[in-house]
Amino acid sequence: MAFISSGYNPEKPMENRITDIGNRHYGEFLPPIIKKNFGKWIWHEILEPGVLMHKAESGDVVYTVRVGEPRLMTVQYLREALDIADKYCDGYLRFTTRNNIEFMVDSKEKLEALKKDLKERKFPGGSYKFPIGGTGAGLTNIVHTQGWIHCHTPATDASGTVKVVMDELFEDFQKMRFPAKLRISMACCLNMCGAVHCSDIAILGYHRKPPMIDDEYIDKLCEIPLAVAACPVGAVKPKKKKIISERTGEEIEVKSVEVNQERCMFCGNCYTMCPSMPLADHEGDGIVIMAGGKVSNRITAPKFSKVVVAYIPNEPPRWPTLAKTIRKIVDAYVKGAKKYERLGMWAERIGWEKFFEVCDLDFSHHLIDDFRDPAYYTWRQTTNFKFIENFPYEYNKMKGDIILKAK
């Protein structure tokens, strides 16, 4: 492995340096038929799941085949997609915001050959490389973050949880039997790199234990003022401590920090600044499910997702409880919603209390908002509610401890 220079001279970083050139112009990368009819499209139709047809004023027609991709991919996989684009699509392809690949062709003959080819491509273990689907009133690909493959604060894995949920719901990636489109998103901690807060269903990694403190090493590895400043809720304070040294066995005084554990919201921002404050924990970490959000303005305004499952344990490699829970929500939605109703619109129509009944989900104090101002607006200020059977609603039957003791 010999070092090969790109031409960069580390002694003189500004020599021949090119900066601030931005991205390439999209016009360089448009397939000819797209370029020719740019801004002149008049209507579209989904010919079958995963296959779109767009018609232009000129009479031109472009067929698009949409396929799911794993988002986390190797150049080997990507090159295979490029080979397909070279063979059928004049050397062009595009990606969607939801991690699908789109192959575009200008004739039905090419379309059929392309579809056939895509269907036949499988990984050695049997999974599809380029499953066709993800259109219309069905499930499209899950957008997600990095998880255990690359992130320093994840509470769960991203690629793994997405794989098992897409396996569970795979049929509906290739069908359009839902009342409306269903968007599932995944973020592996509450910082939400993959802003999942407006999705029909959101899978969210969540920590449940405050950070530990590596007292003997923290002042050597971290700048304590930065760890203190990193905490969004002001729960980290500097503190001198007397500890028994791991190295010498003697009592020493060290500069460290103290965490107000009740105030901690488990965001991991302190760990970002200071590796001596790890918070990941195999028993504490798990998954929250949120539901009912959307970004489209169609019929109703965009909505935030609501927390509907407070905790699902991490069960690698196949997260069976996660997959089963999402299946229950999807089944109830498909059974109960009217045509064009997004999941959140359906839940609001039947009432969220009813949602918990028909989805057969638990309810606990964790699902009642208690975080600052917006909390009040989510409580019920009306006598209009539905009686449902899964939960006690009569005074003397409601009595009991709200705390769920950990096993």
Add this chain to the structure above:
Amino acid sequence: MPKHETPLLDQLISGPWPSFVDDLKTYAEYRRKNPNNVEYQIPEDVVDDLLGVLELSYVDKETHWKHGGIVGVFGYGGGVIGRYCDQPEKFPGVAHFHTMRINQPNGKYYSTEFLRGICDLWEFRGSGILNMHGSTGDMVFLGTRTEQLEEVFFELTHKFNQDLGGSGSNLRTPSCCLGMSRCEWACYNTQEAAYQLTHEYQDELHRPAFPYKFKFKFDGCPNCCVASIARADLSVIGTWRDEIQIDQEAVQAYINGEIPPNGNAHADGDWGPFDIQKEVIDLCPTGCMRMEDGKLVIDNKNCVRCMHCINVMPRALRPGNDRGASILVGAKAPILDGAQMSSLLVPFMKMEEPFDELKELIENIWDWWMEEGRNRERLGELIKRKGFRELLKVTGLKAIPQHVKEPRHNPYIYWYEEEVPGGWQRDIKEFRKRHLR
């Protein structure tokens, strides 16, 4: 032979959905064999070790990565995220595993020629593992060593005429829907707007001097396919202000069942024949549609442009001709004070090159936020803290009823002193002439 046993990950090989594990394992072997004799600039077993460390996380149920603060590319404050493995001796191939963000072309169209070059570069100087694409929109290169960062950047700029994207407290890589390139509903050229603003604001994108991140996103219509209203500090959402264009013959064709509704998006459901009353007119949020003498009539003055009717009957209805965009501001994910969606600031702006009105608005907002914003305060939080009226003041815009869903619930109006006749400085002696002590 794989370098590490991965019995847990191997259980993610089965099932129909593309298996990232199978992809990684296949590529790890390819990298070991190296049929094209690539002079790998980082360890050839990087993919093996990535699988190894991921397997360990599947056993431990805990991550094995540490954050690193190096930014790596001289003069830039973003575009690279430092990452180190916390078990470097077991997995030396991924001891350094930094991320690079590559500014995607707008609309995410590519030529195979360009992407092949990108693949070759990343295989040669990095792990060969990437995301198409990251959440913000960039291509994401996952995993290289510190000494390769400048080399990758040098090749990107010199060979590919291609720059990095943003990270940290700067303008993040702008993104957009595919817009007019293939969508009949795009009300402006989202790709061109994103492209021009990306280039106009290169300094803001690479040299962070903001209190926190700032995102632009460009949606061509209110369907919001890039989720700008949920995810961008400045959301530009296409709209129109004249009448929805109607083709009455096509309306009849839908009614007669000659054209499937909603672009055939419900093909596999058992929904019965199309019913325009039930599926369009009754679902119109403002009730501004009706059938009259067999013709569809829309009271456009009462239409809020939600897109439902257009989505259901794309061959009969199209957005109007007087097109532009609504500008909303302040969306963000929950941390810290709860999630926010963007709030309407400008109901209508013409979106024509060179987008001077939009740039003026953006720069006014930035000047305010850079001066008043606290460390790590997003624009939406600043607006909440200082009040919407401050936003209007700094952007020089008048308040209008569209700014609110409903007027305020409390009467605690903060009057400006100059709005009250005589101001606030009064003479107590004069008052005492009228009122005894």
Add this chain to the structure above:
Amino acid sequence: MAYEEKKEMLLKELEKKSKNKTKFYFNDLAKILGEKPRMAKKIVNELVDEGKLVFWSSGSTTMYSLPGIGKQAAAEGEAKSEE
């Protein structure tokens, strides 16, 4: 104060402060300079180009520090070698 003096002043202040912490938000730098953001940014960027200030990023937030100092720089093996 002349422009070049401001740059010197900023570096001196940061050196003093770096005994306790070595990383600073842009706002902290603007405050030390007593300048509005635009001018502060110009000065700070010049110092970056001259190699006298470096960026540090948490991924979501960016900070500045003097080059090669700080405990994290040492931990990441990015510190200047002590000759």
